Amino acid sequence: MRQDVYRGCGRLAPDGGLRGMIPFQVYMLRGRDFSNAGRISSSIKRVLKENKFDPGVIQRIAIITYEAEINLACYTYYGYLWIYFLNDRIKIVVKDSGQGITDIALAMKEGYSTASEEIKRLGFGAGMGLANIKKNSDLMFLHSLPGIGTTLQIEVLLNPDQKREPMNITMEEVLTRTNFTLLTEGIDLTRNVTGGFAGDMLSDVNANSREGNIWITILAHPNGIAVASLKEHAGIIISGGIKPGGDFLERALRENIPVLFSELSTYEVVTILSGLGITANH
Amino acid sequence: MKLSEIRTLLNADIIFGEELLETTEVETAFASDLLSDVLAYSKPNALFITGLTNPQVIRTVEVLDLVGVVFVRGKVPQLETVELAKRRNIPLLRTKCIMFEACGRMYTAGVGASRQTVD
Numbered sequence: 001m002r003q004d005v006y007r008g009c010g011r012l013a014p015d016g017g018l019r020g021m022i023p024f025q026v027y028m029l030r031g032r033d034f035s036n037a038g039r040i041s042s043s044i045k046r047v048l049k050e051n052k053f054d055p056g057v058i059q060r061i062a063i064i065t066y067e068a069e070i071n072l073a074c075y076t077y078y079g080y081l082w083i084y085f086l087n088d089r090i091k092i093v094v095k096d097s098g099q100g101i102t103d104i105a106l107a108m109k110e111g112y113s114t115a116s117e118e119i120k121r122l123g124f125g126a127g128m129g130l131a132n133i134k135k136n137s138d139l140m141f142l143h144s145l146p147g148i149g150t151t152l153q154i155e156v157l158l159n160p161d162q163k164r165e166p167m168n169i170t171m172e173e174v175l176t177r178t179n180f181t182l183l184t185e186g187i188d189l190t191r192n193v194t195g196g197f198a199g200d201m202l203s204d205v206n207a208n209s210r211e212g213n214i215w216i217t218i219l220a221h222p223n224g225i226a227v228a229s230l231k232e233h234a235g236i237i238i239s240g241g242i243k244p245g246g247d248f249l250e251r252a253l254r255e256n257i258p259v260l261f262s263e264l265s266t267y268e269v270v271t272i273l274s275g276l277g278i279t280a281n282h
Numbered sequence: 283m284k285l286s287e288i289r290t291l292l293n294a295d296i297i298f299g300e301e302l303l304e305t306t307e308v309e310t311a312f313a314s315d316l317l318s319d320v321l322a323y324s325k326p327n328a329l330f331i332t333g334l335t336n337p338q339v340i341r342t343v344e345v346l347d348l349v350g351v352v353f354v355r356g357k358v359p360q361l362e363t364v365e366l367a368k369r370r371n372i373p374l375l376r377t378k379c380i381m382f383e384a385c386g387r388m389y390t391a392g393v394g395a396s397r398q399t400v401d
Contacts, residue, residue: 035362038341045345055326062345063321070338123334128318135322 024084029072031098034122037073041065044083053090053158060136060156061090067129068094068152074119075099076149089138092154100146108134108142141281169193169276171235171258174214178272180237180260183249187258193234196278198266202227209233210281216269220244222251229255237273239266283308283393285350285373288329291387292377294352298364299373306349306373312396313354313385317342324348328396331384335359340366350374354381 025047027040045062053061065081072079076098084091101107108130115125134140139155172189175182182189194212199205200219209215211232217224218240225248228236235258238244244259252259262269286303289296296303312324313331317338320330326347332339333355340363343351350373353359359367359374367374377384389395 035337038338038345042341042344059326059346066341066345067318067321122336122338123315123317123332124338126316126318128316128322132318132322 024082026083027081029069029076029079029081029094029096031072031076031078031096034073034118037069038066039069040081041069057090057156057158061092063136064092064133064154064156067133068092070124071129072096072098074115074125079149088159089155089157092152092156094152094154095149096151097149100148100150101142101144102146104142104144167193167195167277167279169278171214174235174273174276174278175260177276178262180262180269183238183244183259183261184252184257187253187256189235189258191234193278195281196270196273197281198270206231208281213281214273214278216266216273218242218266220248222248224248225251225255225257228257233257235260237262237269239264239269283391285329285375287391288352288388288393289375291391292352292375292379292384294375294377297353297359297374297376298367299350299371302350302371302373308349308393310394310396311385311388312348313381315381321345323400324396329388329393331381331388333357333381335363337363337366339363340370340372343372344370348372352377352384354379354384 029040030036041062044065045058048058048061068081076096079094079096082093106112110131111127113125113127119125133154137154138157141153144150170190170192174193175189192212193214194210196216197205197209197213198216200217202223205215205227209231212234214235214237215228215233216237216239218238220238220242224236237260239262241263249259284304285306285308288308289303308329310327311329311331312320314320315333317334320342324346328348329350329352330343330348331352331354335353335357337360339351353376356378358376364374
């Protein structure tokens, strides 16, 4: 076994429990190395078995890490895999230095593949990898810079029946439980909030925010409303005491996007929202 | 059904695991030449029937807790594949039957599908 291919650090408590520490392991993965692909997932599987995780969870993690390894072997030069053992979930982060993914939505599609003949001869490259990973994870986040690399974040909940609770909070409650000012009277505030997103760069908001998010920004430009509308945000909070102009509010009313205002900084607004149980998208 | 009976049924050679044939019980099987599909659809404890010969076959068996591999169409697994199977104690058989014939004989003898349809 080549020592440089695989390296682990951090470990589980001796009794197999996870109490009182934040155990994690990190592995180095080699790209363009088909004969060793799968070694790390098999050693992760062994660790999980020794620590008596639920067999269903073990298998999902094994499939996820194995597909990730295959992807790395196919498309990258090298990468790292972190596995974190949290109280209620296992989190996996895979970062690679590879060709990156230009169109993530397309790459996620079952059956879409850019695999070479060599990969296909191995029995992979039929465009199932990412779809398989998604199917086996409770939460998946993929971020890629073409030419630089890809980061994949996965979470698997330890209790298979436990799903993320809906946040159960509406814009109306956000308004009544905070001292933010509503600038768009008459707009429907009953929509449900799915999480929060803070940022002042439209392309970032466009790429990473989600439907139902509250967007916190100091950007009071009418184009922001277009993005909020496109992404179907639950609402916008303009922070930092920036006063939006008439054209901004007019557009918000037209596009039906609630706009709240606060003198507080973005950081403080986020803290308040987090106190209401509104979390990030992961 | 025992793996030794499947060996007779398919007139298969033993590549590795002679002593495992009597102890390995086969109730279901999954046949495919696409490993991603096996990963996506197979349930644990199935026997894997394939024409692929590379070491990733064994990795897949390991990930999914499958019970063994039957190489069809007379394919001979790569040396690396056999080495890995030995280390993991996974029995390997090789038959000259094509995949359809191997599946048909096993199905008739009572080995069911690992899963019948995909959703």
